[in-house]
Amino acid sequence: MTRQFGDLGAGPYKSLVIRNAMVIPGHGGPPAGPYDIMIEGNMITQMVPFDPVAAERRGAGSRMTGDRIIEAEGKYVMPGMIDLHTHIRTLPEEIEYVYYLKLAMGVTTMVNAADRGYANGMEEAKKSAANEIIAPRMFPLVSYGAGTSFKGRQLDDPAMASQVVKAMAANGNRVISMDPLGWSLDLVAAIAKAAKENGMITSFHLQPSNTAVTQAVKAACAGVTMIEHHYGYAESALDNKTQDFPRTYNYGNENDRFREAGKVWTYTNKERLLNEVADTLVKCGVTMLPTRVVYEANRDVIRATSLPWTDKYTHQALWNWNLPNPAYHGSFHYDWTSDDEYYWTTAFRLWGDLIYEFNKRGGRVAFGTDDNYIWATPGFSSVRELQLQRETGMHGLEVIKTATLNSAQTLGEPQLGLVRPGYKADLLIVDGNPAANLKYLYSFGDLALDKDGKMIRTKGIVHTIKDGVVLNNARLMEEVEKMVQASRKLAPAVDVMRDPFRVGKP
Ligand SMILES: [Zn+2]
Missing domain, CATH: 2.30.40.10 (Urease, subunit C, domain 1)
Incomplete structure (x- = not known):
């Protein structure tokens, strides 16, 4: 045994x-x-x-x-921590690199995007459940309809939602990603309802391209289980239904997208956000999943790229993905100005106030990192996320609760999240x-x-x-260190972030 x-x-x-x-x-x-x-x-x-x-x-x-x-x-x-939104990324980053770091820094359960494909996500989850591998418990985050034969227009039809979700549940899925579906509130509501009926939950990254239709309050009251990240809140307290996009805005341009996602917090109605919006979010029963750590680079990118553990523990593949590059997701710091860092510092402060008010008024705040993106090294990010939650004013024990009981309840796992017999x-x-x-x-x-x-x-x-x-966590970290040192062969000839600080001629 x-x-x-x-x-x-x-x-x-x-x-x-x-x-x-x-x-x-x-x-x-x-x-x-x-x-x-x-x-x-x-x-x-x-x-x-x-x-x-x-x-x-x-x-x-x-x-x-x-x-x-x-x-x-x-x-x-x-209790072991439950990370309700994280990524395992793809090769050449070894999957064990993520597993070992997550475990060594306290995450025993995770909702991970099935970055290596649906089949791989389900297979890895099974192996972990059987303790065949060293990995946290996994509940892959899958897109609506994934793993079923439904496709195209069927997935746009609210009347089909109950069949689609039933098929997903039959495949053993727990968590449905709603990300691109905000264009239709009817569809969002139909999927959220079907998910509840089938013992599943819904997780929503409200895309700025669709917040004119579905912002946080709308999503919450349509029955979505959890709202990831910061999107959709400031937008819920605007006087206009559409945020004030600049004339040249292109949602496909990540620099635009992240800049304006920060800036919207500087002109939203603060009073309404911290009162009416906070109250409605609580009333509609949505869970907040802040994942603040993955956005921290936006308020000080130099700090984020120079953390003391990066040399020893940040995988070169992850570093390369993060290097500013218009072609990759989450690598938008190629024209990131002090104005942008001001927008994001303001965003963090007000977003923190909202999290605090939401928690104070009875809302459930859960725990997620979205790490392995935007300079967020896995594992280290779990701890940093707790600190960033503490920064909102929540008590340290409440912060721990977000990662334990609150996240277990959100996921629907009644035997996780407490230290207790049973x-x-x-x-x-x-x-x-x-x-x-x-x-x-x-x-x-x-x-x-x-x-x-x-x-x-x-x-x-x-x-x-x-x-x-x-x-043996110290041994897991040694293995991580070995993987990272071996990965240095992938270092690019030109590293726009590190080169200015290298000792000697590169
Ligand atoms: Zn993510």
Whole structure:
């Protein structure tokens, strides 16, 4: 039953005990403990408060034991994080590069775009579910109609939605991507309804080309499960139904598209956005999936390209895709001015206020990164995303909740998102309290003082446990480093971002 993945990980175990761990439950409540946690197979079965005095009195034999014991004194256990929007990209970036980084920095479940094709997405999800590979649980994000025989005009017809969605559900799909469908609100509403009837959810990247018809409020009240990214909110509070596109705007030009997506936040009606719009979004029951980290480069592209981990851990293929180039998606920083960075700084501030108001008024904020795009290195982005949510004013424990219980509920997974008997063993064993410092979740930890006042660097997430499989996160990071160093042979002769800062002649 216990599978061995070399020295990268092993499990699930007949019985696995985590001893003496503080627990962050995942529902927004504070840390409690310490506990001894019993995991049988892939399930948490018991949590016993550990009282060292009582334990000594009872004798060593009274303590829970198992096939494997992890001593976790001083460590914090929290639920594995659920990234509801991410990418695995394509070769030459190894798929393991993404899996290992995601796991090492705390993501045990992900809704990943099926970047390598529908069949591959479904196949990988199956392998992960069977624990045949080291990877997070996967619920591929698939376009409406994918994997079915419906096509063309059938997919434009709201009356067909219930048949199409039924066929998708029968193929084992969970998450429908609505991205290009905003041109017809009837269609959006019909798919959202059919999805609910079939136990599926809908995820919507509201394209600026269609927000004249479907902005965030319209999408939310049409029954969409979650709205990804920032699109459609500022547009919901404009006086005009169409945003103020400049005369030369072309939606197909990514530079135009991203510039105006930031700028719209500077002239939207702020008052209406933070009140009427926030209230209606809550009332209509939509989940917000901000993925702020993937847009952070827009407010300071030099910072985004010079983060300390890029040399060691950012795959060359990812770097090459990001290099400003009008021909690639998400590589639009070829004419990115300080005005653009101003628009995006303003956008981040107001968008953050909206997230805060939405959460405060009872709306559900979930967690996603959209990483592996726009200078967002996977894994590192998960932690940064939490920090960017904290920046909105939400409490650190609420921020953790977005990635645990809130995302589990959004996805419709009742056994994920909490540390509790009866829940699946998707857990993180963290060196330090992440509710106090989210940066403890980085693989390189953070500086802190030990109890003698000596400066130390914490060790990040020591073990990620996915479905009862215990991973050695430091080893996963070594494998990532090897892949990245091997990928340097793909470095271009001219690197417009790095060349000015190279030491010596390139
Ligand atoms: Zn995406």
